[in-house]
Every structure is written in C-alpha cells, then in structure tokens.
Amino acid sequence: MRAWRLTLPAVLAAWLAVLAPMAAAQTTAPEPVVLAGTLKKARDTGTLVIGYRESSLPFSYLNQAKRPIGYSIDICQAIVSAAAAEISRELAIRWVPVTSENRFDAMTSGRIDLECGSTTRNAERMRTVAFSPVIFVAGTKLMVPRNSPIKAFRDLKGKTVVATAGTTNADSIEQLSQRFNLGVKLIRARDHADAFEVLRNGGAAAYAGDDVLLYGFLARADAGKQFVVTRDFLSYDPYGIMLRRDDPQFASVVDNAVRHLITSGELERLYKQWFLNRLPTGERLGIPMSAQLEDIIAATPQAPE
Structure with a gap:
C-alpha cells in the first residue's frame, strides 16, 4: 500500500481550507433583532x-x-x-x-x-x-383623627371609611367588613388626595391607604397634630x-x-x-x-x- 506524505505547503493549504469558513462565520454580522x-x-x-x-x-x-x-x-x-x-x-x-x-x-x-x-x-x-x-413593600393602615377611638380594624364596626377607588386598600376594607361583620360604609374616592380631603373634612372616620402614602400626607399637609396612623397592618402590598x-x-x-x-x-x-x-x-x-x-x-x- 502506498503511503501518503504531505509536504508543509500541503499541510498549510489544508488548514487554511478548514479555517477559512470558520473565520468567515466569525466575521459575519449577527442577524438584526426584529423589534415588536x-x-x-x-x-x-x-x-x-x-x-x-x-x-x-x-x-x-x-x-x-x-x-x-x-x-x-x-x-x-x-x-x-x-x-x-x-x-x-x-x-x-x-x-x-x-x-x-x-x-x-x-x-x-x-x-x-x-x-x-x-x-x-x-x-x-x-x-x-x-x-x-x-x-417597594407597603401595607394598608388607617389614618384617623388623633383623638379617635379607632386603634385597629375591629374598631371600624358601623363606621364610615374612605379609600381610593381601584386600590387594594379598598378591597381589604371590604373583605374585612364582610369577614368580621363590621358593617363598614366604604367611600371610594377618585384619588389619594381626594380621600385625604374626605377624612380632613369629617366625611369619614378613617382613611384606609398604604402606610407610606398616609405618612406622606401627614408630612405634606403638616397634619401630624391632627391625625395619626394606626399601628397594625391590614395587608401587605409589594409595588x-x-x-x-x-x-x-x-x-x-x-x-x-x-x-x-x-x-x-x-x-x-x-x-x-x-x-x-x-x-x-x-x-x-x-x-x-x-x-x-x-x-x-x-x-x-x-x-x-
């Protein structure tokens, strides 16, 4: 059987034949992403x-x-x-x-x-x-007048509560009222500022909202002497x-x-x-x-x- 002998030029030519397609593949631009x-x-x-x-x-x-x-x-x-x-x-x-x-x-x-x-x-x-x-992680709490007897959700029995329409706070109050037979009358305000105004003008005994937003109203309206935020969370709300x-x-x-x-x-x-x-x-x-x-x-x- 006849033996094959490859000369150095032949070896180099063979390697170039292998590497050329690889190099071409590496330099080919990736397909553009189609946006949607x-x-x-x-x-x-x-x-x-x-x-x-x-x-x-x-x-x-x-x-x-x-x-x-x-x-x-x-x-x-x-x-x-x-x-x-x-x-x-x-x-x-x-x-x-x-x-x-x-x-x-x-x-x-x-x-x-x-x-x-x-x-x-x-x-x-x-x-x-x-x-x-x-x-962010917030939680539903109650804002009430500083002299209010309301300290926890069970104290809402028969009371009027304001919350912002379309929020989990309103849902939480509704669920608690039904579960514990509290008979809460719920006012659904257009937005947070409207809910705060309902409370401030005496239209509700409590404002149910995310704790951080309630503290924000206390700070912005300088109302810390007039209102307080209760201690207990009624729900947890990740933003x-x-x-x-x-x-x-x-x-x-x-x-x-x-x-x-x-x-x-x-x-x-x-x-x-x-x-x-x-x-x-x-x-x-x-x-x-x-x-x-x-x-x-x-x-x-x-x-x-």
Missing part, C-alpha cells in the same frame, strides 16, 4: 409614554412647577434610558396623568407604556398587566412598575433595568433620597427601609450584561 411591541413603537415614534400619579408622594407627585417627580419616576426614567440603549435611539418621554381607577385601562388600551406610581403587584392584576421586579402583558422584549428591558438598579446599589440610593432625606418639595418622611424590601434586594440576582 413597545420597543418597536418607541423606535418608530422616538417616544415612551409614562403614566404618572399626581398625589402619590414620594413615588409620583407634582412639584411646584407641576412636573412629575418621585421615587417611581426616577426608576421609570432609568427604564427609558435602558430602552433607548436597546434600540440605539434617543427617546423622549410623554407624561400622561392617571388615577387609581383608570390606570389599568390606560395600560391595556395602549394609552401609556409604563405606569410609574404606587401600584401593588399581585397575582390577580398580573392576569391583565405585567410588572417589574418589586421596588412594581406596570407595563403591558405579552410584550417579552420590553419586559426583558424593564426587568434588567430594575435589577441593575437593585444590584448596583442605585435603588438604595434612590430610597435614601426619597424616603429619608428632605424632598425637593421640602418634606421629610424619615421612613427606614422595611425588612421585606431589604430581603428582596439581597436576594435579587444580577441582570445579564
């Missing part, structure tokens, strides 16, 4: 639409110049920056005010792309909308940034942007800015981070690079 949903809309229009709340201090509220500011607003602006980087285009923000009652319709109808306020993320709501990772369901590309951008804020330490800085330091509008809430939010931050994995 919110990211496609953002690329086509150069705009993302943010729904904001007018009186959810310190999450989303209006400053003296009537511009939306707050903890949730800052988080949403980071999401917009991440979306702009994803589609390689500068994005403007169009601001649209929403209320507790119309925020879900505004999202599902496409009127807004992100809702940046104080919205509880729960399983029932996630059947119709999607949420970012948890950004998230709301977006549309079935939009995986945008959901990934939102998820990664919020996880980056958490794991980089930026979310803790924002928390200190909005809950511990003096606010741009002059109030100081002085609310330390809850153990629940600390646990969420500690357990959050880093976003992919």
Whole structure:
C-alpha cells in the first residue's frame, strides 16, 4: 500500500481550507433583532409614554412647577434610558396623568407604556398587566383623627371609611367588613388626595391607604397634630412598575433595568433620597427601609450584561 506524505505547503493549504469558513462565520454580522411591541413603537415614534400619579408622594407627585417627580419616576426614567440603549435611539418621554381607577385601562388600551406610581403587584392584576421586579413593600393602615377611638380594624364596626377607588386598600376594607361583620360604609374616592380631603373634612372616620402614602400626607399637609396612623397592618402590598402583558422584549428591558438598579446599589440610593432625606418639595418622611424590601434586594440576582 502506498503511503501518503504531505509536504508543509500541503499541510498549510489544508488548514487554511478548514479555517477559512470558520473565520468567515466569525466575521459575519449577527442577524438584526426584529423589534415588536413597545420597543418597536418607541423606535418608530422616538417616544415612551409614562403614566404618572399626581398625589402619590414620594413615588409620583407634582412639584411646584407641576412636573412629575418621585421615587417611581426616577426608576421609570432609568427604564427609558435602558430602552433607548436597546434600540440605539434617543427617546423622549410623554407624561400622561392617571388615577387609581383608570390606570389599568390606560395600560391595556395602549394609552401609556409604563405606569410609574404606587401600584401593588399581585397575582390577580398580573392576569391583565405585567410588572417589574418589586421596588417597594407597603401595607394598608388607617389614618384617623388623633383623638379617635379607632386603634385597629375591629374598631371600624358601623363606621364610615374612605379609600381610593381601584386600590387594594379598598378591597381589604371590604373583605374585612364582610369577614368580621363590621358593617363598614366604604367611600371610594377618585384619588389619594381626594380621600385625604374626605377624612380632613369629617366625611369619614378613617382613611384606609398604604402606610407610606398616609405618612406622606401627614408630612405634606403638616397634619401630624391632627391625625395619626394606626399601628397594625391590614395587608401587605409589594409595588412594581406596570407595563403591558405579552410584550417579552420590553419586559426583558424593564426587568434588567430594575435589577441593575437593585444590584448596583442605585435603588438604595434612590430610597435614601426619597424616603429619608428632605424632598425637593421640602418634606421629610424619615421612613427606614422595611425588612421585606431589604430581603428582596439581597436576594435579587444580577441582570445579564
């Protein structure tokens, strides 16, 4: 049998034949990603639409110049920056005010792309909308006049309670009233500021709301001598940034942007800015981070690079 002998030029030629297709494959540009949903809309229009709340201090509220500011607003602006980087285009923000009652319709109808306020993320709501990772953990409490006999939910028997329409706070009061036969008369106000005014004007014996929002009203209205917030929680409410369901590309951008804020330490800085330091509008809430939010931050994995 005749032996094959390969000369050095022949060996080099053989290696070049193998490496050439590999090199070509490595230098071939990847297929461009086909954008869909919110990211496609953002690329086509150069705009993302943010729904904001007018009186959810310190999450989303209006400053003296009537511009939306707050903890949730800052988080949403980071999401917009991440979306702009994803589609390689500068994005403007169009601001649209929403209320507790119309925020879900505004999202599902496409009127807004992100809702940046104080919205509880729960399983029932996630059947119709999607949420970012948890950004805050609140809980339902009662605000009552300082001389009120109401100390706990059982003291609400036969009383009138105001809560904001479309909130889990209103649902909690309704459920407690039915379960314990309290006979509570529930007033559903248009928004948080309206609910506070009902209480302040004597239209209800208690205002049921998220504890942090109640403390915000005490600070902003300088009403600490007139009202107090009860000690016990009636429910726990994790907040998230709301977006549309079935939009995986945008959901990934939102998820990664919020996880980056958490794991980089930026979310803790924002928390200190909005809950511990003096606010741009002059109030100081002085609310330390809850153990629940600390646990969420500690357990959050880093976003992919």
